[in-house]
Amino acid sequence: MSTDAPDLSGFTGTVTFLGAGNMGGAVLGRLLAAGLPPEHARVTDLADRTRARWEEQGVSTGTDNPEAVRGASVVVLAVKPYLVADVLDEIADELGGDSIVVSLAAGVTLATLESHAGDGVPVVRVMPNTPALVGEGMFVVTAGRDCTAEQLEVVDTLLRACGQTEVVPESQQNAASGLSGSGPAYIFYVADALAEGGVHEGLPRDLAVRLAAQTILGAARMLVESDEPASTLREQVTSPGGSTAVALRLLDEGAVRYRMSAAVSAATRRAGELGA
Template sequence: MIAILGAGKMGEALLSGVLRAGRSPSELMATVRREERGALLRERYGIEIVSNRDAAATAETLILAVKPQDMGALLDEVGPHVPPGRLVISAAAGITTGFIEERLPEGVPVVRVMSNTPVLVDQAMSVISPGSHAGEEHLKLAEELLAPVGKVLRIPESLQDGATALSGSGPAYFYYLVEAMVDAGILLGMPRAAALEMVIQSAVGAATMLRDSGEHPVMLREAVTSPGGTTISAIRELERHGVRAAVLEAIEAARNRGRELAGG
């Protein structure tokens, strides 16, 4: 039995992904704050909605998907009810495995996970890190849950905050860029729908080439950049406006904000 504690947006995304991967609704349960939210999830997925304490006492695998600032209160509530031998998977940004282990019975294995919203279309990027009591078998269990809905990468926990900023929030950066490119198309006289279709397909094609070609992004960009041509003129403007530096600083700011939220 798998329990998702805190079935908000990301919790529901993980829930729907696990179901699409072949799990039966009878194998899952979830917890929510509001009754109407529970009724919606029950109707939509056919799963059982239970209390946090019942989930902690019943499920073999607990996925903690609450907001970082709510994790302490959740662990205070469920910690005494988690039996030894259960696997706890945390999907909360910035929360360390040590923070969780301190609030659970001795020896409970914890795996820290950061995924992203493309889990909804089985294209998530999930990164996982073991706590001090988690072994190979626990990492494999986490991978088995996440692999059907995207890629899974093991990283040291010291890199988790950076991964949250880079890939956890990453889709939003791409959507932001798409917005700007569509607006540019409109500025150039194109209908919004046509501009959006062109930008989306360009993004999909570029991402597929990056993934499948094995080429470095610099090489792929240079292949489009002719001497004295249109692309290099655009690149010059991006560099003149400091876009590269802005991206570096933005992702660093996301990392820092994640740490602030985790610290309360």
Template structure:
């Protein structure tokens, strides 16, 4: 990674996950500046990560990569504040769900290059899934810079921007779906008579093992599921109940709702 200075403008959960991931992967705290709306939050980040906390305009002036990590509804005000400090030689990286690169281009001067990124909270442990899309003024070299920046946080993939709302629904929000499933399975274990800690250990390790096996085996999930499912066995009985209760259909509806909400956010910001 070339020598860059990164400003994290806004440090919510996702932005903090990226910040922590960068530091864990070898970035120096001297390469990072952060902003925070509340002084107490800024002090917390400075103590936890050793980074410098500055105001928005100073951060935009000092850094050559500006990571926009505020809530989507706060992005327009932030861009209005930092706009005079953003030139064509600075790269703007947006973590704002639902906001297009055009939203940023309309509010920044000249041909400011913008990269749209959707990552997820496993960035905290180096296991993120990050999708990257270039705006109209971003060069291939700048796209590669953004890709190299997020690669140490996990896996990366380039997608056309029109697919980003689907990415948001599938992997951006995806960890929450898995946590809900794990939570439900632990509760079921307790219902079946297991101590909660034992149920927790059984379910979490089963989830970890299954995920690693799915990733590393190269097998289709259907084939792996069938390998666990004996005819007329316990797994078959359980899967029948999941299908009877519409779990597959519920997941499809949930992801459609997340995708539609991402698009709705963009529409609300245009009003």
């Protein structure tokens, strides 16, 4: 896993984003914040408001996908999964061995990317998540057969401007989607429930929200920085017969642990369906 944030001010290639909605926009915003020169970025999007946002930052925009990818060193597909094949068919004539195609679309396989991008075009399948907005994204990466180690390193460098990266075999991609891709929604769900509990017990809502958010942030930092597994860290907080023990017993009676695990499995299956 790569952890160091790069300085992109010296990046000499051109990065084209086909689509700049929530995920594509988050990644592009972090690239610019990491120093990517705006003149080295291009965006195509059908929404006037989206294009205006990037034009204000000096990024070239438009609606013509083939024109936008012409000469680009990295092409980021940030469109809905069902649009990926059509978009690749549209731009295939402009791609070559020097253009790295990076897909952020859940479930879309390397086989699909390679068959529509064309022979010899290097492709990389990536499962991102929304904390990329604040530079704490998790990007699970799989390179296609024509992607060299040097080209994969280019992609890794760009993504590290937005968070952390992990390279995995493609067989693990859908599970990564179910866990880290959908995972922020699970945490927001928990945060909302914690805050609601605090309000029920008399805390002002704004205070309850802050307590829940900081508690989750602090616990996550402990997980990242500690060598101990989550189960051990949980035990360290749980005194025998104490309030935490009572709370955890209630969660176990409600099968919350099982339901969280089952949620990851359900999201994993759905990621595979989206790719199909």
